[in-house]
Amino acid sequence: MADTLDPRYDAIRAEARGIAQSLAPYAAEADELDVVHEPMREAVRASGLGRLVVPAAYGGESDVLDPLAIAIVREEFAAVSAHLDSLYGMQGVGSYSLTIGGSDELKAEWLPKVRTLDAIASIALTEPEIGSDLRSVTTTIREDSDELVISGVKSFITNAPVASFFNVLAREGDGYSMAFVPADAPGVTVTSGPDLIAPHIIGEVRFDDVRVPRGNRIGEAGTAFKLMLQTLAVFRVTVAAASLGIGRAALEEAVKHATEREQFGKPLLALGSVSQKLALSWAELEAARALTYQAAAQAASNPLAHIADTSMAKVVSTETAGRIADRAVQTMGRFGLVRGSDIERHYRNSRPGRIYEGSTEVLLDSLARQLGKRAKAAEESGGSFL
Numbered sequence: 001m002a003d004t005l006d007p008r009y010d011a012i013r014a015e016a017r018g019i020a021q022s023l024a025p026y027a028a029e030a031d032e033l034d035v036v037h038e039p040m041r042e043a044v045r046a047s048g049l050g051r052l053v054v055p056a057a058y059g060g061e062s063d064v065l066d067p068l069a070i071a072i073v074r075e076e077f078a079a080v081s082a083h084l085d086s087l088y089g090m091q092g093v094g095s096y097s098l099t100i101g102g103s104d105e106l107k108a109e110w111l112p113k114v115r116t117l118d119a120i121a122s123i124a125l126t127e128p129e130i131g132s133d134l135r136s137v138t139t140t141i142r143e144d145s146d147e148l149v150i151s152g153v154k155s156f157i158t159n160a161p162v163a164s165f166f167n168v169l170a171r172e173g174d175g176y177s178m179a180f181v182p183a184d185a186p187g188v189t190v191t192s193g194p195d196l197i198a199p200h201i202i203g204e205v206r207f208d209d210v211r212v213p214r215g216n217r218i219g220e221a222g223t224a225f226k227l228m229l230q231t232l233a234v235f236r237v238t239v240a241a242a243s244l245g246i247g248r249a250a251l252e253e254a255v256k257h258a259t260e261r262e263q264f265g266k267p268l269l270a271l272g273s274v275s276q277k278l279a280l281s282w283a284e285l286e287a288a289r290a291l292t293y294q295a296a297a298q299a300a301s302n303p304l305a306h307i308a309d310t311s312m313a314k315v316v317s318t319e320t321a322g323r324i325a326d327r328a329v330q331t332m333g334r335f336g337l338v339r340g341s342d343i344e345r346h347y348r349n350s351r352p353g354r355i356y357e358g359s360t361e362v363l364l365d366s367l368a369r370q371l372g373k374r375a376k377a378a379e380e381s382g383g384s385f386l
């Protein structure tokens with residue numbers, strides 16, 4: 001456990017870890033669900049940790065969200081249950097555009113309920129044919145007197161079947177806008193699924209000429225990409241932290257196994273290639289964690305200025321967690337392949353983080369562009385650019 005941070009963060013970690021541990025007996029069943037695990041919702045609600053994902057005016061802890069605090073909670077939650085992590089993390093990711101761009105009325109109505117998990121948040125960007133290339137979305141928003149009309153289909157939307165509202169990305173004229181749509185608005189149809197290898201509350205959402213008041217516009221018309229970027233600038237690093245939690249849990253399982261099981265007359269941990277694998281996993285976990293905490297702390301003061309750092313943290317941590325989980329399965333031999341075991345669950349749960357909220361390849365592409373820009377700027381001013 002890296003209690004390297006100031007006492008405030010250590011206290012948040014201890015609080016989150018305590019809740020996660022108390023929910024550990026439910027983890028296996030919760031991680032198979034496509035609906036909310038109610039004891040988990042109740043425990044998170046009772047903990048009050050929802051205070052970290054909404055601003056102070058709506059019952060939150062601070063005026064500006066602290067990505068490091070959220071990251072630490074997600075790390076602890078994900079180490080026990082991906083469902084618990086998603087239930088918590090998505091309250092922030094799904095509501096943040098409302099927080100920064102919604103009307104006072106909408107915020108006053110919904111954000112206190114987001115904090116207590118009485119309202120489940122969701123953000124709808126992806127479409128059946130559109131994933132990484134979000135500038136090609138086909139869902140539309142148009143104004144009609146004092147209403148906005150939304151039409152289109154979104155898929156792979158976390159929380160869709162249980163969501164209270166969707167922040168929807170859509171094309172509006174030549175630009176892109178965002179609208180807040182309550183899940184019970186006429187014309188909204190949700191279909192659960194598909195089933196994923198790491199089960200998740202997910203679904204498709206159809207918007208058939210859905211009408212909402214003009215006041216449900218999030219931000220100015222044409223500013224949806226800015227809102228999304230601001231959301232990612234705060235929350236991407238929390239995905240990195242969740243992956244670290246999964247990697248840590250997988251490594252702990254593997255080390256326990258390698259300590260207890262003997263082959264060739266000694267514990268697996270004493271066999272060179274096994275010990276090397278586990279030690280390398282540990283070193284990589286700590287390196288990824290240091291990068292993630294640093295990026296989260298930087299993002300706290302100015303999220304947009306540090307999006308390269310948080311993107312880097314997400315790439316490194318999600319890829320590291322994948323490698324650690326894979327090595328953990330290898331270390332456990334046939335026992336790592338047993339369906340229903342904790343290690344099998346962590347192995348599956350380590351996979352999606354490399355795809356959503358910016359896939360590894362898309363983030364590396366944008367980091368490469370940054371490198372080019374920095375090199376060019378350094379050419380003009382002289383000196384190192386990293």
Ligand SMILES: Cc1cc2nc3c(=O)[nH]c(=O)nc-3n(C[C@H](O)[C@H](O)[C@H](O)COP(=O)(O)OP(=O)(O)OC[C@H]3O[C@@H](n4cnc5c(N)ncnc54)[C@H](O)[C@@H]3O)c2cc1C
Binds near residue numbers: 130157200358
């Ligand atoms: C568990 C889960 C939860 C999700 N939750 C949500 C949600 O709540 N809301 C939402 O809107 N969406 C959600 N998504 C969708 C997610 O955002 C997309 O899966 C993601 O954007 C990638 O799109 P895609 O899967 O269509 O892959 P594609 O865009 O088709 O990419 C396929 C492959 O090509 C690579 N690739 C794509 N473009 C480039 C490029 N320019 N350069 C290099 N490589 C590239 C990708 O890295 C990937 O490896 C979720 C997905 C999952 C798996």
